[in-house]
Amino acid sequence: MRKNSNHRDYFGLESKLSDADREIQQSIRQWVDQRILPEIETHAQNHSMDIRWMTELAELGCFGGQLSKEKSGRDWSYLTYGLAMQELERGDSGLRTMASVQGGLVMYPIAEFGSEEQQQKYLSKLATGQCIGCFGMTESRHGSNPKGMETRLVAKDDYFLLRGDKAWITNASIADIGIIWAKNEEDHIVAVLLDMKKNGVSVKTIDDKWSLRASITSHILMDDVRIEASDILPHARGLRSALTCLNKARFGIAWGAVGAALACCDTAMDYACNREQFGKPLAQFQMVQKKLAETVTAIAQAQLMNYRLAELADNGQVTAGQISMAKRANVEMALNTARTCRQILGAEGLRSSYPIMRHLMNLETLVTYEGSHDIHLLITGQEITGYNAFT
Known part of the structure; x- marks a missing residue:
């Protein structure tokens, strides 16, 4: 024990x-x-x-x-x-x-x-949870290139029409409202506060995903949905506003990934200390201790980065590149931790009586969303070199 x-x-x-x-x-x-x-x-x-x-x-x-x-x-x-x-x-x-x-x-x-x-x-x-929201920026044809979005807000006499689609949207099927990013007729990106029950809005839940299965992910189709001027966020100006929102989410992911890693590490530690092979606990074997020690080291490094990241954010000094570095590094750490911990459990680690495979599948999504793994390198890369590699 x-x-x-x-x-x-x-x-x-x-x-x-x-x-x-x-x-x-x-x-x-x-x-x-x-x-x-x-x-x-x-x-x-x-x-x-x-x-x-x-x-x-x-x-x-x-x-x-x-x-x-x-x-x-x-x-x-x-x-x-x-x-x-x-x-x-x-x-x-x-x-x-x-x-x-x-x-x-x-x-x-x-x-x-x-x-x-x-x-x-x-x-x-x-x-208070009386209203549930979703955030629609990603499209079926445009993931890492949000500038290419095709959702349009078209001006009429005294109203607008919203047309387009958004893909892989968390909470959409249970949402009352959505923050939908679209291009207006001047090709400027604007944010629309969309009532999800309006005529012309249809939502389809994605039922065949292997990851994040305990949350709702959907596609949104908007077919000439009537939008009033009062539905547009007046101070959202271009892609920069949308990316500011994403940085809030990325900060949460950097911390959340550590939570997933801790859950996997807890499971592997308990299993190794209580499972016996060759007359002694797995945790007494050198190779198992190596795996556990490396896992704890990686988690500690991520925690130290997160605490400093939070300190910078609280002082108004954090940069997008620092948030991207932490998000990318900590998700990679958590994914590697889950794989290592699953190996410690052997075949037992594949069972749903342990949480590791669920976390492992979930973390595969974290590698991709709110900016893919490679995109975050380019965000940090731009900060440290001064060159924009996106264009």
């Missing part, structure tokens, strides 16, 4: 947390342990989620917690927000994704780019 659990926080970073941060972290950790872990494997197997999670996540403050109280947030620091995302993804990447979308990709743009009327109408409802 394992004698200690210092692998989860090997450099004692949590000892520096404030009492408030520790209380928030513990409340989310407890909710994940008691509410999510007993049922998440069933949901993943059945490709389902419990809609009640949304209300419960809201009660925990996970929707827009980093926004100011005046904008229906809780004045969380970036460190607090990161800790929350880490705990959610320790449960499941899909769970953290739903929270990231609601807070970082829906509430944030309304708070940052929306009118006073839009903020008053939606932010409190989104924060």
Whole structure:
């Protein structure tokens, strides 16, 4: 039996947390342990989620917690927000994704780019889970090249028509509203606050995905949907505004990936310390200790990066390249950790009675979304060289 659990926080970073941060972290950790872990494997197997999670996540403050109280947030620091995302993804990447979308990709743009009327109408409802949102930028023909988007907002006499499609959109099938990015007739990118129940909007759930099976992902088709001027976010100006939103989500992914890695490491550590081969625990074998020690090292490195990233963000000094570096490096670390931990369990690691394969499949999505693995290298590369490799 394992004698200690210092692998989860090997450099004692949590000892520096404030009492408030520790209380928030513990409340989310407890909710994940008691509410999510007993049922998440069933949901993943059945490709389902419990809609009640949304209300419960809201009660925990996970929707827009980093926004100011005046904008229906809780004045969380970036460190607090990161800790929350880490705990959610320790449960499941899909769970953290739903929270990231609601807070970082829906509430944030309304708070940052929306009118006073839009903020008053939606932010409190989104924060409490009474309203569910989605974020539509990716299209079937345009993933890593958002400038190529074909969704159009066409001006008429006193209204607009929205036409196009969005692909791989989290929460769309259960969403009440969507932040949809489109090009106007001047070819400028604008953000539309779309009522998902409007005539001309159709949503199809993607049922054949192997990853993020405990969250809802869909395609959105918009066929000449009538849009009023009051539905357009007035202060969203071009692709830069959309990418600002994505940086909020990428920050959450950098922290969340560590949560998934911790879940895999916990499982492998417990298994290795309790499973016997050749008359002694697996954890006593040199090669198993090598795997575990390398895994704990990689997690500790990611944690150190995340804590510094949060410090920079809280001081208003973080850059897009730093966020991209952390997102890419930590997702790669978590994916490698999941693979290594699965090997420690051998064939048992393939079973749904252990969480590793579920995390492994989920992490394959994290490699791709909110900027693919290689795109993040180019974002950091542009910052360190001064050259734009995208064109």
